[in-house]
Amino acid sequence: MAASRLDGAVALVTGGSSGIGAATARRLARHGATVFLSGRDADRLAALAAELGGTAVPGDLTEAGAAEELTQRVLTTAGRIDVLVNNAGLGWAGPLDEITGPEISQLTTVNLLSPMLLTRAVLPGMLQRGRGHLGFVSSIAGRLGVRDEAVYAATKAGLDVFAGSLRQETAGTGVTVTVLVPGVVDTQFFTRRNRPYQRSRPGPVTADRAAAALVAAMLGGRDEVYVPRWLRLPVAVRGTLPGTYRRLAGRLG
Numbered sequence: 001m002a003a004s005r006l007d008g009a010v011a012l013v014t015g016g017s018s019g020i021g022a023a024t025a026r027r028l029a030r031h032g033a034t035v036f037l038s039g040r041d042a043d044r045l046a047a048l049a050a051e052l053g054g055t056a057v058p059g060d061l062t063e064a065g066a067a068e069e070l071t072q073r074v075l076t077t078a079g080r081i082d083v084l085v086n087n088a089g090l091g092w093a094g095p096l097d098e099i100t101g102p103e104i105s106q107l108t109t110v111n112l113l114s115p116m117l118l119t120r121a122v123l124p125g126m127l128q129r130g131r132g133h134l135g136f137v138s139s140i141a142g143r144l145g146v147r148d149e150a151v152y153a154a155t156k157a158g159l160d161v162f163a164g165s166l167r168q169e170t171a172g173t174g175v176t177v178t179v180l181v182p183g184v185v186d187t188q189f190f191t192r193r194n195r196p197y198q199r200s201r202p203g204p205v206t207a208d209r210a211a212a213a214l215v216a217a218m219l220g221g222r223d224e225v226y227v228p229r230w231l232r233l234p235v236a237v238r239g240t241l242p243g244t245y246r247r248l249a250g251r252l253g
């Protein structure tokens with residue numbers, strides 16, 4: 001695969017029906033990739049697929065066998081997957097005793113289990129061909145931990161560590177692993193979850209800015225990218241001065 005273009009590459013983007021996923025699919029298509037778009041909203045997927053000359057593969061990732069079925073459908077049609085962007089996800093905010101068991105399962109399945117199953121399904125082909133890009137859309141919540149978002153933050157921390165471990169495993173194979181760490185992105189994420197965004201910082205960035213950062217980092221073979229970039233600062237403080245960070249987080253919320 002060329003370093004700066006994806007001509008002829010086959011890309012599968014989960015959560016391609018809206019927000020960061022749709023913007024990422026647009027960017028990948030602009031770089032020459034043939035895109036496959038996954039999500040539950042068949043109409044939105046079909047509209048974007050028509051716009052990009054791609055293919056909609058609707059399905060609900062919480063259903064048993066969905067991840068394996070999704071990759072099989074793409075592999076049957078395209079023969080291979082060169083780029084996998086694990087982006088589909090959902091949030092939940094509130095005290096832990098208010099989230100239900102099924103909601104915990106849903107968050108864990110879509111945000112963490114599905115990316116692991118999808119990656120497991122596409123990796124052998126990538127290793128065989130000696131090339132491939134794996135993209136993971138994590139969250140600053142997974143790097144820092146956030147009050148009232150324990151379950152969501154844990155799914156993203158798990159995704160982050162999964163990606164980092166896999167990067168070590170695939171080093172030198174031609175398969176790259178890139179993590180996007182967004183703060184707040186202007187998508188339907190917060191209107192879809194049970195509570196709107198209530199903080200003043202970080203302020204929202206556009207979905208296209210997040211997508212541009214992810215695709216550039218993937219093409220550049222970079223391990224991770226923060227959007228906005230200053231978010232690496234609180235992560236660095238937490239890593240180097242954990243006590244100070246805990247006191248600040250406790251005070252600022």
Ligand SMILES: NC(=O)c1ccc[n+]([C@@H]2O[C@H](COP(=O)([O-])OP(=O)(O)OC[C@H]3O[C@@H](n4cnc5c(N)ncnc54)[C@H](OP(=O)(O)O)[C@@H]3O)[C@@H](O)[C@H]2O)c1
Nearest residue numbers: 015017018019020039040041061088089139184185187189
């Ligand atoms: N927005 C933010 O501030 C922010 C910040 C940090 C990280 N993130 C992460 O960014 C990723 C994309 O979110 P977004 O902001 O672009 O929000 P979004 O517009 O709500 O997109 C979420 C996507 O996930 C898909 N999805 C959700 N549940 C699914 C399921 N059960 N099966 C299949 N697909 C499912 C949705 O597809 P359908 O609607 O078609 O089902 C949709 O395409 C998520 O992983 C999120 O955690 C977002």
